[in-house]
Amino acid sequence: MPNEFASYSAVELCRLIESGNASSLDVVSSFLGEIESSNDDVNAMISVSENCLETAKAIDNKRSRGQSIGPLCGIPIAVKDGICTKGLRTTAGSKMLETFVPPYNATSVDRLELAGGIVLGKSNLDEFAMGGSTERSYFKPTLNPWSKDHVPGGSSGGSAACVAGTMAPLAIGSDTGGSIRQPASFCGITGLKPTYGRVSRYGLIAFASSLDQIGPMAWTAEDCALLLSAVAGYDPRDSTSANVATENYLDRIEDPISGLKLGVCTEHFGDGLDSEVEKAIREAIDVFADLGADVKTVSLPHSASAVATYYIVAPCEASSNLARYDGVRYTTRAVADSLEQMYSKTRAECFGTEVQNRIMLGTYALSSGYYDAYYLKASKVRRLIKNDFDAAFEEVDLIVGPTTPTPAFELGSNLSDPISMYLADIFTVSANLAGIPAISIPCGFSKSGLPIGLQLQGRPFAESTLLSAGHQFQKQTDFHQQRPSS
Amino acid sequence: MVQPIDLETVKQVAKLAKLELDDARMDEASSQLGRILEYVNQLESVECPDGIEPFYGVVESKDAIREDAVAPSLPRNEVFKNSPDSDGEYYRVPKVLDRES
Amino acid sequence: MTSQQKRESVNLEDVTVVIGLEVHVQLQTESKLFCGCSTQYGNPPNTQTCVVCVGLPGSLPVINQQALNLAIKTGLALDCQIARHTKWDRKNYFYPDLPKGYQISQFDQPICGPGELTVSDPKGKFESTTVRIERAHLEEDAGKSIHGADSTGCSQIDLNRTGTPLLEIVTRPDLRSPAAAKAFLQELKLILTYIGVSDCNMQQGNLRCDGNINLHINFDDQTIATPIVEIKNMNSFRNAERALAYEAQRQLESWQLTGVTIEDAPKQTRGWSDTKQATTVQREKEESADYRYFPDPDLISVRVSESEISAIQSNLETLPESWRQELIGSHQLNAYDANVIVGQGREVVDYFLAVAAGCGNSKMACNWITQEVLRYLNEENLDIDSYPIPASGLIELLSKINTGKIDQTRAKEVLEEMISSGISVQAAMDALGIQPVDEGELEALCQQLVLDNPAVIAQIRDGNTKAIGALIGKSRKLNPNANPGIVREKLLQL
């Protein structure tokens, strides 16, 4: 039976539940049903929660007793499997954590549950979020619901495919170099990477700590606003979380676009940009102009160095973040007679090749004699990239451009050459390096029916501007209302 | 900055990173690393003004500090639940000799 | 003469021992450096851990304010420059008692920058030395590995200690003898305990020390340096002195035999073995780890404000050296006594001050404390806090002496009685039958002595006043309560 709620946005589902026209149990059951019928095929979920139906019933009972059920109203949410859920296996897509059951919840999970959201299950990802296609998961690749020959993007490809495949109306992802926006773009949904520090990283299994950020994924910008409002905010358990007042991002969702200064970045429209993507982006910019945006040209002169900077900073941090997987305290260990062998065999057997390569890259770049040339130099260029944004945001409120240079690529096509895979991040990594918020919204389809995403980048903590701009765009367009035919 | 990485260096790095790779994997890693290093070496040509401060991603904050207050620890059975080898009191690992500090 | 013979004939005056120290001090906080687990010592293994200090995936550290304050306080006590910006770095290495695979430490912006500490020896065994402190930085402790206890031959890991705050204090190589190094450690410990940042309990590992040592030798009109050796595990001050002395001698002999200098050999790490009373090789520096320090992206650099520093400065306790000067200046103690009292810790100073004020005689208070009180504490291996006689009790006893109610010798008996029976001064005096002797009784006693000892009296009359001692001894037998001072005076009058 097809999911009867497939065409609804999360905000619409909330209204149905609040008005009594559907129960949380109805909604959760429908999405569970879709997982049952589609997940074997798409492989978007690694684990499904065993008690989500119970939780739905409890929420329905609360509502029938007239109690508040929170802004998320008992709707189901897919959580990326790199985010810890108490009592629910959390693998980070790695053999290393195949049986890891966290004794604690990530702050974002606590918060979405507090807001009445229900963890439906854990979505697939590239191992330790290292990848851009979700092909690097120990638990098999996820497929793109729009075309099963194509990747869903990554690393939050499972989360994106859950939403696009109508297996969950909302999903939580994490974004280190584009891992929310690029799969959102590939899967025709909306995904927001918040400002660094906006959402607590406590409980997010670290890939690159200074770049990682948790964010919402959904069909619409309005849904992202709903979910972000639930999970955002200062967390004393995360030193890097920002003590900046949070807001209900739905409050300003109807803010008009007119008067907003929209910067078109010249560096985003060079060689390597797919012509269909370029066309869709140009048309989207026209929509913004029609809505009254003041479109200008801006330059981010160091954006060409962003991918190289990223591929030093991220592996350096990762090499250290992944040192804790040593076979001593969790899940699995290789058979060995000496400690040294136990370490080296466990890490050789339980990390995938991409993770091993990045660990080695980071280890090398941090090692004695290379630190200044790599990590220090990259951190300086990172400052230049940030300065570029600071200067651009003196001129404009938002920077608009493509999320990715091409639509989703075919499975397996980028696995042999790391650089071609990394270049899929070319427009997204800068926001992580600079710590600014950015959103990807659907803005078209290729001739072969693959979704195309538009990226908006904003000033630190300007999430509501990104969301309202996205929402106003979505009121004029229907790309976010398309569903893949299964 | 850097010459493409040689196999010997890759072996040393693998040792430092505690990765016991077989020869085929070592060769593969070596070529992948070489390819990536070749790409990232473009940073060499990026001019950085004198005295520019590196940016490590986080902004300063006064709130990133906590009071010295004791919070409950995890029950020991919780602690060992995920562990591949423990005796109920201690984690167990293959015998170790030399130590660092 | 062969070059070896030449080296063997080098004069000891031409050999300078060069020592620098690294001291790890556990700061006295309630909770760990980056999580809320208790720092209490001695609990069952792995009962003081949480997702943060076990390094579970996804967990994050948050710095303990008090640890930072104690580090700043220590820095101020050591005249260190306090950093206005301090940051956290990761020191990467694998070890099973290091859960995250890295230690959070401070690399290039330590909380405390250069400072100094002067040590001197009242006995003059070494010259007064001002030791430059290079830096002091905060870092988290590792857990404990236990080897050889497990029946299956595994090593056992206890993570209770993991994440406990340590301050690593590093000196410049300014010490010139093992004795001076020991004195430095003693003075450092004294300062740390006076300002209350650490209990410095070495049995519990709350103060650990490593030393770097080599020799500078004037030889053939040039100065030759022997290879630097780092000695680990010097787990008591006495052992530190022994290990350094052993190592100095070993380096001299090794150089004499081989002629190997700092240019020819890398830095070596050796460990002090208590049982062998020798240092043994732990590892050569070539095989040492590459720690790949880099800024910890999970922690934010800390800005330390002037007002925070001045608040800590204004609450800084008086330091041991100031107390010595105070006891010498305001209480007229000699340097030796002042050093003894101060060296026993702040509580003994307070005890002294109370007794001196109460009895009105600092010298007397000092004598009683350094002789009676400290002897007892030493014999019983107790702290002053556990001394059974409060300052008020000792004051009462000394006042009896000052008012002639009792003599010094009997007062010591009273003190013993007070301690052994747990009773007051008066009760102890009663128990010992000590009563005031009235004037008439004393008069009669003296007359009796004169009559019974004509020979002694004759000696005294001839000017041999020392002979009077014999009479005082006899007076004691006749009446133990007779005050020997008064007896002496009266006899001289007769």
Ligand SMILES: [Mg+2]
């Ligand atoms: Mg250290």
Ligand SMILES: [Zn+2]
């Ligand atoms: Zn803890």
